[in-house]
Amino acid sequence: MGDFGSDGSSSMSIVMYPWLAFGHMTAFLHLSNKLAEKGHEIVFLLPKKALDQVKPLNLYPSLITFHTISIPHVKGLPPGAETNSDVPFFLTHLLAVAMNQTRPEVETILRTNKPDLVFYDSADWIPEIARPVGAKTVCYNTVSAASIALTLVPAAEREIIDGKEMSAEELAKPPLGYPSSKVVLLAREAKTLSFVWRRHEGIGSFFDGKVTAMRNCDAIAIRTCRETEGKFCDYIESQYNRPVYLTGPVLPVDEPNKTSLEPRWADWLAKFKPGSVVFCAFGSQPVVDKIDQFQELCLGLEATGLPFLVAIKPPSGVSTVEEALPEGFQERVRGRGVVYGGWVQQPMILDHPSVGCFVSHCGFGSMWESLMSDCQMVLVPQHGEQILNARLMAEEMEVAVEVEREENGWFSRRSLEDAVKSVMGEGSEVGEKVRKNHDKWRCVLSDSGFADGYISKFEQNLTDLVKS
Numbered sequence: 001m002g003d004f005g006s007d008g009s010s011s012m013s014i015v016m017y018p019w020l021a022f023g024h025m026t027a028f029l030h031l032s033n034k035l036a037e038k039g040h041e042i043v044f045l046l047p048k049k050a051l052d053q054v055k056p057l058n059l060y061p062s063l064i065t066f067h068t069i070s071i072p073h074v075k076g077l078p079p080g081a082e083t084n085s086d087v088p089f090f091l092t093h094l095l096a097v098a099m100n101q102t103r104p105e106v107e108t109i110l111r112t113n114k115p116d117l118v119f120y121d122s123a124d125w126i127p128e129i130a131r132p133v134g135a136k137t138v139c140y141n142t143v144s145a146a147s148i149a150l151t152l153v154p155a156a157e158r159e160i161i162d163g164k165e166m167s168a169e170e171l172a173k174p175p176l177g178y179p180s181s182k183v184v185l186l187a188r189e190a191k192t193l194s195f196v197w198r199r200h201e202g203i204g205s206f207f208d209g210k211v212t213a214m215r216n217c218d219a220i221a222i223r224t225c226r227e228t229e230g231k232f233c234d235y236i237e238s239q240y241n242r243p244v245y246l247t248g249p250v251l252p253v254d255e256p257n258k259t260s261l262e263p264r265w266a267d268w269l270a271k272f273k274p275g276s277v278v279f280c281a282f283g284s285q286p287v288v289d290k291i292d293q294f295q296e297l298c299l300g301l302e303a304t305g306l307p308f309l310v311a312i313k314p315p316s317g318v319s320t321v322e323e324a325l326p327e328g329f330q331e332r333v334r335g336r337g338v339v340y341g342g343w344v345q346q347p348m349i350l351d352h353p354s355v356g357c358f359v360s361h362c363g364f365g366s367m368w369e370s371l372m373s374d375c376q377m378v379l380v381p382q383h384g385e386q387i388l389n390a391r392l393m394a395e396e397m398e399v400a401v402e403v404e405r406e407e408n409g410w411f412s413r414r415s416l417e418d419a420v421k422s423v424m425g426e427g428s429e430v431g432e433k434v435r436k437n438h439d440k441w442r443c444v445l446s447d448s449g450f451a452d453g454y455i456s457k458f459e460q461n462l463t464d465l466v467k468s
């Protein structure tokens with residue numbers, strides 16, 4: 001490599017400051033590992049509370065240094081809230097306000113470290129404080145290109161009259177030039193997008209923040225690849241007139257000395273036949289909010305007759321998953337079904353030989369992990385972005401089955417049971433089709449040169465950017 005970096009060394013010095021959500025921090029850390037593997041130095045900014053959970057993912061402690069940031073209390077947030085997991089969805093904007101208040105601390109860090117590059121996704125003021133220290137900025141998006149293309153491009157701007165909420169039809173309308181008729185939302189699903197354009201005092205809307213973040217950076221990066229989302233990436237590039245760099249899937253590789261699956265899950269899973277267990281996980285944030293929908297999920301899995309392991313946050317109104325379980329459920333499924341409210345090692349569970357099906361909320365991280373796994377996939381997306389990821393997987397790539405919902409958005413135990421049986425049942429036509437397509441995609445994505453090729457190209461893009 002040529003010489004680059006402000007001090008003329010051959011390694012770049014990078015600061016990362018992801019949005020205060022585990023799905024984002026985890027994705028930024030996986031990318032940090034890939035860049036550290038190439039010899040670059042990273043200072044990773046995160047809230048204190050997140051450190052214990054994120055630290056074990058650091059594969060290069062000598063090159064990736066964590067720096068904890070104090071997240072101030074903002075009126076209206078639960079006491080001690082530091083990440084999205086501590087905050088109900090409708091208060092997320094207050095967490096963004098709190099993140100904005102960390103600006104002076106981050107500014108000091110940048111002045112001290114004088115990095116070559118700063119990566120961020122939510123803190124749209126990063127370019128203003130990075131430029132004076134000579135750093136280039138990369139707005140790194142850990143969500144699908146499709147979800148950015150549908151709502152977060154200049155052409156998706158909406159005129160909000162007197163703070164009036166938009167109709168579902170208005171929310172569902174793709175922006176001019178949007179490149180897909182399949183990866184779209186039904187009107188009832190688009191209601192979950194109303195948060196995107198809703199204005200909040202002192203901070204504007206989510207749309208304003210993201211558009212500012214992408215307009216002001218030196219380059220936009222997206223955790224995706226051309227093979228799955230090329231047309232969406234081209235659309236974003238044309239909308240922002242900024243270079244769009246792709247990192248590829250950026251999944252953690254199997255390390256020879258990696259930690260093993262917790263014995264309690266390894267031992268439990270070992271009791272079942274290969275490929276027989278249904279693993280169900282809904283990401284790092286509480287997503288199934290209503291207790292009756294939470295119970296329907298449990299009852300649907302019970303009805304499949306298959307062994308199952310669920311990792312999910314409790315719904316609103318209760319503090320543990322046990323309190324939310326349907327009556328008599330634990331007794332009925334004892335020995336073959338577990339619902340757990342804590343953190344599990346999802347990638348290792350997906351890798352376990354006994355696990356044959358993944359019921360997922362289709363967060364973008366989970367989407368990549370499931371594509372790389374051998375599991376059959378059933379999708380139960382909850383919010384706009386996850387619904388778009390699900391459409392990409394079920395409609396464009398045809399590698400998964402999405403659970404059917406009723407007009408009011410409700411999914412029944414029966415529809416979940418049917419979806420699981422359709423992919424797990426022997427001789428099922430749908431099951432065969434998605435398995436075949438999934439196998440093809442896994443082959444492409446797990447080819448030894450595929451992910452490495454993306455990272456090498458990405459590193460070259462960064463090098464050119466720093467030198468420019």
Ligand SMILES: O=c1ccn([C@@H]2O[C@H](COP(=O)(O)OP(=O)(O)O[C@H]3OC[C@@H](O)[C@H](O)[C@H]3O)[C@@H](O)[C@H]2O)c(=O)[nH]1
Nearest residue numbers: 023024142143283284285311343344346363364365366
């Ligand atoms: O118990 C758990 C829960 C989650 N995880 C990991 O945490 C990550 C969760 O990320 P996901 O993207 O799937 O889902 P989240 O809902 O947490 O993320 C959210 O923010 C990031 C976006 O890219 C997602 O699309 C959005 O849903 C995955 O890598 C998953 O393996 C665990 O390892 N254990």
Ligand SMILES: [O-]c1cc(O)cc2[o+]c(-c3ccc(O)cc3)c(O[C@@H]3O[C@H](CO)[C@@H](O)[C@H](O)[C@H]3O)cc12
Nearest residue numbers: 021092121140141142143147148150151383384385
């Ligand atoms: O729900 C969403 C629908 C959609 O069309 C786009 C997005 O984009 C993002 C996003 C996040 C980060 C980026 O760098 C770009 C886009 C979404 O992010 C999620 O927003 C939630 C509300 O603030 C937040 O709770 C969650 O942590 C984010 O992952 C959502 C949509």
